[in-house]
Amino acid sequence: MEDDQLKEIIERCAAQDRSAQEQLFKLFYGKMLGVCMRYTKDHDRAQEVVQESFIKVFDKLGEFDFKGSFEGWVRRIMVNASIDAIRKRNRQPFSTDEEYVFNERSSVQEHDFDEDITKIKAEYAMEAIQELSPAYRTVFNLFVIENYSHKEIAQILDITEGTSKSNLAKAKQNLRKILSEKFVNIDHER
Incomplete structure (x- = not known):
């Protein structure tokens, strides 16, 4: 897809155009499901995270300034949402009682x-x-x-x-x- 086409879809999404939102969702769903699957074992949970994340994407589209990669921007939202989902399921999943010594x-x-x-x-x-x-x-x-x-x-x-x-x-x-x-x-x- 051309950058101009993607920019047009993004701008339509920001204007709450439902067909553009569906188009953007379909365009990035597969890749972003793959991103979320790396963080969660459960396929259904990964789908939920993707869907919840796209709501955030649509809400925050006004913050995207077209200076960087849109896919990278969406990926960051997906990763953060995946981490939040892990936090919700496990109270302190990232804590450890020992430090690893590197040599x-x-x-x-x-x-x-x-x-x-x-x-x-x-x-x-x-x-x-x-x-x-x-x-x-x-x-x-x-x-x-x-x-x-x-x-x-x-x-x-x-x-x-x-x-x-x-x-x-x-x-x-x-x-x-x-x-x-x-x-x-x-x-x-x-």
């Missing part, structure tokens, strides 16, 4: 893991990510997929940077275990 060895392990994960089919990786706890899954998604820094994640989730780092390290450790089990099971199925 040169853990940095090497992170690098090795990042190289390994790119070799795995996306469907297995996404399934494994869905098996993580809400806290680990959220920090992993924000850091690895959304490219937030630990400082930004700490601010978004109201946790310390150390907790963010700890949750990421534990998420990666759990992913290694889940994926190794999946691949052992796959090999046995053949």
Whole structure:
């Protein structure tokens, strides 16, 4: 879709044009459902978050200044709504009672893991990510997929940077275990 066409649809949506709102919803629904699915295990819950988020998108369209990516702006609303949904379901899903100590060895392990994960089919990786706890899954998604820094994640989730780092390290450790089990099971199925 051309930028001019998208701009016209956005402007019509801001003027409360229902057909334009439906068009915008259909245009971004699939991608945004994928974004929300990374944060919640439940497909129905992800659909609810997308729908609730689109209400926010339509309410806040007047704040979009056309200077950045509209899709990025919508994605940020979806991510924040997904995090809010997790918070509502779990009182303190992001807290941890221990801080992860980073050293040169853990940095090497992170690098090795990042190289390994790119070799795995996306469907297995996404399934494994869905098996993580809400806290680990959220920090992993924000850091690895959304490219937030630990400082930004700490601010978004109201946790310390150390907790963010700890949750990421534990998420990666759990992913290694889940994926190794999946691949052992796959090999046995053949």
